[in-house]
Amino acid sequence: MTFGSRLVAAIADRGPFCVGIDPHAALLQAWGYGDDLTGLERFALGAVEAVAPHCSVIKPQAAFYERFGSKGVAVLERVIAEARAAGALVLLDIKRGDIGSTSQAYADAYLDPASPLASDAVTVTPYLGFGSLQPFVDTALKHDAGLFVLAATSNPEGPEVQQAVVEGGRTVSATVLDHLARLNAGADPLGSFGAVVGATLADDRGLDFGFNGPILAPGYGEQGGTTDDIRRIFGAGARNVIPTSSRGVLRLGPDAGAMQAAVRRANDELRELLG
Numbered sequence: 001m002t003f004g005s006r007l008v009a010a011i012a013d014r015g016p017f018c019v020g021i022d023p024h025a026a027l028l029q030a031w032g033y034g035d036d037l038t039g040l041e042r043f044a045l046g047a048v049e050a051v052a053p054h055c056s057v058i059k060p061q062a063a064f065y066e067r068f069g070s071k072g073v074a075v076l077e078r079v080i081a082e083a084r085a086a087g088a089l090v091l092l093d094i095k096r097g098d099i100g101s102t103s104q105a106y107a108d109a110y111l112d113p114a115s116p117l118a119s120d121a122v123t124v125t126p127y128l129g130f131g132s133l134q135p136f137v138d139t140a141l142k143h144d145a146g147l148f149v150l151a152a153t154s155n156p157e158g159p160e161v162q163q164a165v166v167e168g169g170r171t172v173s174a175t176v177l178d179h180l181a182r183l184n185a186g187a188d189p190l191g192s193f194g195a196v197v198g199a200t201l202a203d204d205r206g207l208d209f210g211f212n213g214p215i216l217a218p219g220y221g222e223q224g225g226t227t228d229d230i231r232r233i234f235g236a237g238a239r240n241v242i243p244t245s246s247r248g249v250l251r252l253g254p255d256a257g258a259m260q261a262a263v264r265r266a267n268d269e270l271r272e273l274l275g
């Protein structure tokens with residue numbers, strides 16, 4: 001089953017809201033843990049145990065594990081395994097991208113089921129040229145995995161690059177969505193090649209969200225994005241949007257009930273939006 005098909009089924013079952021498992025130092029402290037390997041393990045696995053059974057997608061941000069070295073990466077491996085065992089799809093936020101031959105090594109590391117870090121999907125950056133992502137695309141197709149390509153990110157610095165106008169008069173962001181439309185052509189019910197578009201955008205930036213793929217919308221919650229913003233930015237494209245929040249949910253821990261209630265509230269609101 002393709003990633004796009006698994007995603008559609010997971011969202012129908014559990015709702016579109018995605019929780020990011022981002023063990024910030026300040027959050028470890030707020031949960032009463034040290035900013036050390038034991039704290040990381042208790043925090044990350046505790047968060048997964050609380051929310052993964054209730055989410056369609058879980059998004060660990062690799063940087064927060066890598067800062068503890070190889071033992072932190074071992075915790076990330078367990079986060080991925082536990083979240084998948086709880087029935088969630090894992091979207092590993094790595095934002096990788098390099099020349100093609102190196103991209104292949106990254107793709108093998110994160111998308112080949114034989115790897116201990118294998119996930120259902122990863123985030124990638126197209127700013128070495130969309131074509132440099134081809135090894136990720138081929139590997140995702142081979143293993144029924146997915147990609148989310150940075151198109152219009154949630155941070156205020158993004159437009160400097162993403163709204164630049166390229167040959168043909170289109171913005172870089174629009175060009176990324178054009179590539180995704182080609183990759184997703186004919187996929188049913190949804191393609192496996194998604195875009196990252198912030199829930200914080202002031203407007204839709206003239207983007208066509210009908211590229212037949214999922215849209216990860218970070219910036220929901222902590223960065224100020226709301227369900228109304230999802231409606232305002234994406235319009236009819238909102239049906240394929242996966243809003244994601246990390247700190248907005250994790251801040252409520254270690255109380256599992258409070259985190260679960262936040263997931264329920266977000267999914268209820270989003271389902272109402274989507275009718």
Ligand SMILES: O=c1ccn([C@@H]2O[C@H](COP(=O)(O)O)[C@@H](O)[C@H]2O)c(=O)[nH]1
Pocket residue numbers: 020022061093152153154155196197198218219220221222223244245246247248
């Ligand atoms: O445009 C982007 C792309 C990715 N992110 C990532 O999402 C989460 C957001 O965390 P919050 O705590 O909900 O702000 C984090 O992992 C970012 O690296 C993003 O924010 N914007």
